[in-house]
Amino acid sequence: MSSPQIRIVTDSTATLSPVYAREHRIEVVPQIVMFGQDAFFEDMTISFADFLQRLKSSPQLPTPAAPQPGDLMEAYRKQLAHAATILSLHPSAEVSGTVRSALTAKQEAFPDADIRVIDSRTVGGNLASIVIAASEWAEQGARAEEIVARVNALIPRGRVYFLVATLEYLQRGGRIGGAAALIGTALQIKPILELKNGRVEAFEKVRTPHRAYARLKELALEQCPRSRDARLCVMQADAEMLARQLADELSAALAMPSVPVYTMGASITTHAGPGTIAVGFFVNA
Numbered sequence: 450m451s452s453p454q455i456r457i458v459t460d461s462t463a464t465l466s467p468v469y470a471r472e473h474r475i476e477v478v479p480q481i482v483m484f485g486q487d488a489f490f491e492d493m494t495i496s497f498a499d500f501l502q503r504l505k506s507s508p509q510l511p512t513p514a515a516p517q518p519g520d521l522m523e524a525y526r527k528q529l530a531h532a533a534t535i536l537s538l539h540p541s542a543e544v545s546g547t548v549r550s551a552l553t554a555k556q557e558a559f560p561d562a563d564i565r566v567i568d569s570r571t572v573g574g575n576l577a578s579i580v581i582a583a584s585e586w587a588e589q590g591a592r593a594e595e596i597v598a599r600v601n602a603l604i605p606r607g608r609v610y611f612l613v614a615t616l617e618y619l620q621r622g623g624r625i626g627g628a629a630a631l632i633g634t635a636l637q638i639k640p641i642l643e644l645k646n647g648r649v650e651a652f653e654k655v656r657t658p659h660r661a662y663a664r665l666k667e668l669a670l671e672q673c674p675r676s677r678d679a680r681l682c683v684m685q686a687d688a689e690m691l692a693r694q695l696a697d698e699l700s701a702a703l704a705m706p707s708v709p710v711y712t713m714g715a716s717i718t719t720h721a722g723p724g725t726i727a728v729g730f731f732v733n734a
Contacts, residue, residue: 456536458521458528462539469581480715483512515549522559538583545572573727575682575731611641611644611665618718618719665727682708683709684728
């Protein structure tokens with residue numbers, strides 16, 4: 450259970466288990482996905498399976514949107530009924546407008562409340578790891594200032610490397626960042642991408658899917674510290690079998706009891722596309 454004085458708010462890009470969020474009193478605000486005029490709340494009014502079916506059959510790419518300030522106001526209202534401080538942890542402002550909505554919600558509805566909005570500079574499993582770490586520290590009795598300092602120290606240590614089946618979704622969704630230079634060569638390569646300084650960047654070009662998978666695994670083995678503090682995870686979008694294979698291989702190679710596998714969810718999959726697989730972890734300070 451989280452500290453009675455500190456509660457956490459995040460959003461569905463953190464890919465947190467609903468059971469974990471409920472047990473630890475974390476409010477998860479859903480992202481919005483638009484198929485034409487039809488709006489859905491991620492994991493609430495559309496399941497990931499239904500989203501994938503519509504994504505693959507729709508001639509037009511869906512449009513993800515950050516939660517509205519009003520959605521975050523409601524989450525803050527719920528948490529302030531039980532706590533003096535809220536830590537509001539969200540994806541990189543480079544890829545999502547959620548931080549902006551959170552700041553607007555605080556300023557307009559709760560200007561005097563102790564709500565600390567933090568841009569994690571990441572997304573997906575690494576954001577989940579930050580949320581879980583903050584929750585653990587709160588449960589252990591750490592003060593808000595200490596938790597914020599620890600989170601801010603953790604953020605620049607985050608590493609996310611990923612493979613996409615195609616660059617099409619990143620390009621069409623406008624989230625391709627520095628990886629734009631790969632457009633036009635995508636048929637000849639399987640690029641390894643990274644989330645760097647909150648943006649999608651090209652990391653390395655690999656010739657075949659098999660080599661790309663091997664290189665993704667190699668990057669984790671080379672860079673991930675062999676400790677629980679690394680918070681290693683695997684992420685996937687419509688590639689669960691491959692993701693679980695990678696998690697098992699990394700667990701064995703790094704002598705870690707288990708490596709969580711996170712499903713990226715509708716908002717992230719809209720940009721990355723089906724078939725995406727990723728590794729996330731935190732290097733030593």
